[in-house]
Amino acid sequence: MPGATLGVGVRGPGSGVRGDAARLDPVAVRARFPILGRRVNGHRLVYLDSAATTQKPEAVLEAIQRMYRYSNANVHRGVHTLAEEATAAYEACRQRVARFLHAPDPRGVVILRNATEALNLVARAWGARLGPGDEVIATAMEHHSNLVPWIMLTRERGVTLRHVPITDGGELDLGAYERMLSPRTRIVAVTAMSNVLGTINPVAEMAAAAHRVGAVVVVDGAQSVPHLPVGFAALGADFLAFSAHKAYGPTGVGFLVGRPELLDRMEPVSGGGEMIREVHLDRATWNDVPHRFEAGTPSIVDAAAFPAALDLLEELGMDAVRRHEEELVAYALERLRSLGFLRLHGPLDPARRGALVSFVDPEIHPHDQAQVLDGLGIAVRAGHHCAQPLMRRLGEVATTRASFGIHTDRDDVDALVDGLLATRRYFGG
Ligand SMILES: Cc1ncc(COP(=O)(O)O)c(C=O)c1O
The missing domain is CATH 3.90.1150.10 (Aspartate Aminotransferase, domain 1)
Known part of the structure; x- marks a missing residue:
């Protein structure tokens, strides 16, 4: 490369x-x-x-206060005014994240608790398609959040996990990466920016190479999204994970941005309210994406306040x-x-x-x-x-x-x- x-x-x-x-x-x-x-x-x-x-920033603190003071209610399915306001504010977060990352379809934005939960969701839901003989390629500079979920997959499904080595200069050995890719490669998981070395990885090039062998690409954007101009389409990734709290937003809310057509093919990993279409005593059908992956009451207020942080970043x-x-x-x-x-x-x-x-x-x-x-x-x-x-x-x-x-x-x-x-x-x- x-x-x-x-x-x-x-x-x-x-x-x-x-x-x-x-x-x-x-x-x-x-x-x-x-x-x-x-x-x-x-x-x-x-x-x-x-x-x-x-x-x-003050704007985020104010947004949190405003939600609890005036619009506090649970989201979706409510008909009263507060529920409608809370739902609108929560869904506005999804739209705002899509716009910030130039993601064409807000249905691809899953609102979760943090980047870790987003990476685990992909490992479990997309990983369910993998078995012995399949390979996941991560890198030797990953945060445990983009490593341990794949290690769990090796235990659960007999998948082989390989790692792109690092040069003495603190960068990925891209020649080794190229040689590692094969039709057995099903997932490539890479951080866009190392939280230790600061290294900015050439994710777009790596994603193009992964796609040539038919693998899907999972990008850990926890450190890149708050600091670099990141476009979901330009990235060439299939999935991108990041946390609001590292981007001047509240704790308790993070995102998986994915290609909706891939999310559509994934089973939910957590069951409960919100994620279903119809439930019987012995069976259930799933809601559409992204709601299928958002079981239970989400971090409503935190999500509602996050756009104020993105507004600041875009203003700058x-x-x-x-x-x-x-x-x-x-x-x-x-x-x-x-x-x-x-x-x-x-x-x-x-x-x-x-x-x-x-x-x-x-x-x-x-x-x-x-x-x-x-x-x-x-x-x-x-x-x-x-x-x-x-x-x-x-x-x-x-x-x-x-x-x-x-x-x-x-x-x-x-x-x-x-x-x-x-x-x-x-x-x-
Ligand atoms: C590169 C990277 N990935 C993932 C994470 C996990 O983020 P969170 O704890 O918000 O899920 C971090 C947090 O430090 C990180 O630096």
């Missing part, structure tokens, strides 16, 4: 889009997040953990978001490298990576480092980041990860660098 570059529906270098994108003002953006005005341990909060969950423009974060990553890499004592992981080229940096100070355990940084008001994450196989490949037990968002600026990166120097002094380095 020579020349494969940014393939997650990202308009990459040379497209002219970057140069045209309006500049994002992170200080103005910060003012829209009430929590970012608070102090932590006597310091300004420097929130560098957006990859775990993002903070919520996803090209501007990407440009801002790419510049910030370039700056962070340069400053962190200049310290001279960190092991930095992931591609060196900021154009090939998203809004986070993972590193290790060989003298200090990442948990100790994160604790000292917290004392300075700096929130980073330390650990295996739910990617234990990747940690083994990197030869690390844990890393420290600083992840950025639309409100992050160079002052935040400078605070991190000062904090890392202070941590060294604290431990006598």
Whole structure:
């Protein structure tokens, strides 16, 4: 796959889009997040953990309040005004997600609890068609959410699970991927952006290659959807999973975006209210997609509030978001490298990576480092980041990860660098 570059529906270098994108003002953006005005341990909060969950803008908080104050009711089948308002707000979320991702048909948007539930749904429902002799290809940089459901499938259905290896530069070995593909390949599951390395994978190229052997493509968009211009059609994927809470929306709501004709061929994996058409004591028929996959009372208020987050992202423009974060990553890499004592992981080229940096100070355990940084008001994450196989490949037990968002600026990166120097002094380095 020579020349494969940014393939997650990202308009990459040379497209002219970057140069045209309006500049994002992170200080103005910060003012829209009430929590970012608070102090932590006597310091300004420097929130560098957006990859775990993002903070919520005022507009989302207001939308949650508004729903509970004025329109709280269960959705669907209600005839009273509140039920109609709640249903309209819930269904508006589906429409809004479809529009944000340029997905042609909102019937392809399944509203779930998070990206993990979305990936499990595909593994169970599409995986039910697989058996011994069939192969699933994942990659060695997947989050456990896009790994464990496939491991479960190997146990339940005797399917073979293979992994695309990673180069020393922190990118997928695409030659190995090409060689792995065969008519036995039934599913390719890949993250669009690594939550540890930041690597942006060439998903569109990988999807085209997978389709040539008749496989379906499942993309984990948990880290890409909030940070890169992602179009469902441009991606070439059959299924895309992501969580609202990593995209400035509420916790408790996530999405599986799929091609409706494939969803139509899937059996539900969870039974109960909402997902049926007709129930008898001994048999039932299923509702149409996407409702077939939404058993029980959903996260109504959270779903209803999520469009306010997407409005903010669209107001800023996803090209501007990407440009801002790419510049910030370039700056962070340069400053962190200049310290001279960190092991930095992931591609060196900021154009090939998203809004986070993972590193290790060989003298200090990442948990100790994160604790000292917290004392300075700096929130980073330390650990295996739910990617234990990747940690083994990197030869690390844990890393420290600083992840950025639309409100992050160079002052935040400078605070991190000062904090890392202070941590060294604290431990006598
Ligand atoms: C790449 C990636 N995939 C999946 C997930 C799982 O997201 P959630 O916990 O919202 O289901 C995460 C969360 O960190 C992630 O970073």
